Amino acid sequence: MKTIQLNSRPVGVPKLSDFKFVTEQQVQITDGEMLLKATHISVDPYLRGRMMEGKSYIEPFELNKAITSGMIAEVTESKLAGFSKGDFVSGMLEWKEVQVSKGEGLVKIDAKKAPLSSYLGVLGMTGLTAYFGLLEIGKPKAGETVVVSGAAGAVGSIVGQIAKIMGCRVVGIAGSDEKVEQLVSEFGFDAAINYNTAGSMAEAIAEACPDGVDVYFDNVGGEISDGVMMNLNRFARISVCGAISMYNATSVPMGPRVQPFLIKNSVLMQGFIIFNYVERWGEATPQLAKWLQEGKLKSTETIVEGFENTPQAFIDLFEGKNKGKMIVEV
Structure with missing residues (x-):
């Protein structure tokens, strides 16, 4: 399975050389774990701050370690109660094509109610x-x-x-x-x-x-x-x-x-x-969904195809190449 790691801390605008692709052995899951296959990756400007050293509201990325961001993934195998093969989940995950998870911080989402990508955008x-x-x-x-x-x-x-x-x-x-x-x-x-x-x-x-x-x-x-x-x-x-x-x-x-x-x-x-508002997310999501269903909210996305294009999609944010949410469809 392929992983995208932070290769060097960017100076100025990030470059492709600041990232590197690493191939890792796929591991077997044990009890209390599930295997996830990435479907959509969110690239966001705030990730630039995490590529720098120094104190902030969230820990910086480590060199030679996988970058993380909001992602959608499909459960391909599960030995974790509450999650089954074919479920889709959303949360903070590593930039990996396939990864093992214990479900911490992940929520199940319904692909029938809204497009998967919207759970990284207007409903995320x-x-x-x-x-x-x-x-x-x-x-x-x-x-x-x-x-x-x-x-x-x-x-x-x-x-x-x-x-x-x-x-x-x-x-x-x-x-x-x-x-x-x-x-x-x-x-x-x-x-x-x-x-x-x-x-x-x-x-x-x-x-x-x-x-x-x-x-x-x-x-x-x-x-x-x-x-x-x-x-x-x-x-x-x-x-x-x-x-x-x-x-x-x-x-x-x-x-x-x-x-x-x-x-x-x-x-x-x-x-x-x-x-700051994590305890109140539950009140906002239904309202956003209601406005979306009523046609009062429209969601625009820029979809980039291919896991290998994730670093370039992130860099493109700083040139204004996105309209609305920038998402990589794996």
Whole structure:
């Protein structure tokens, strides 16, 4: 069976040479174990942080060890109570074609109720991140203006749709005219900005948000977020989900200091990780599923075929080659 390991810690944008493929002997399962065959692998920007050494909210990946992420797998053999051959499971697993598991942290999913890939997207960590980050920190109210950066990405596209469900005016920021068009025509955003052609972000946001910004869902940081800061309303809320514009920086970037903006407008700015809300996941998933079934939520995915293409799919995230959730179909 093939495994993808971290070969070296990336400097700047990750390269294929930072990963390596290792062939391992397939082991036999014993009582209390099951054999899993990978079907879908989630590649996410946050994995870049785990490739670096240093203290964070989660342990860094070890060199010469398998990388882990959210995955879907099929049970091909089981000696574990509660799991049978043919079941599908979702959870954090190693980048291996086949692996042994004791079922820890895994949940069974129903392939008949929704496509398997959706359990990594709108019905998985992606949807949960959008749900709690927007509703618990952003606390959008009907009639308010919500701005989403990285809006055509996996989390951002769902955030914008939930904000519309809440009755808000929603403005998305993305990196191409095609994505801007998709945000408006497919996801129902009220307006969208192409940051690659907009010129001054502060002016572009001011034009798209004539009544200012009440809620900002930040997936990117950097100059885009600097522009949003210039347009915040009094008592605005900023939910900091990601900072992909800085993940590959080799030095600490400098930008406007945020404190004056926060003080002047009494702004709340809070970072979060989805595991902060793990005890409440059970309340969010049914609501997301209901919105999906009602057609109020749409899920867009970029599917890359082949286990061997997993590292390249991850690298492609930093070039904006994904629309919605990036998933490798094994």
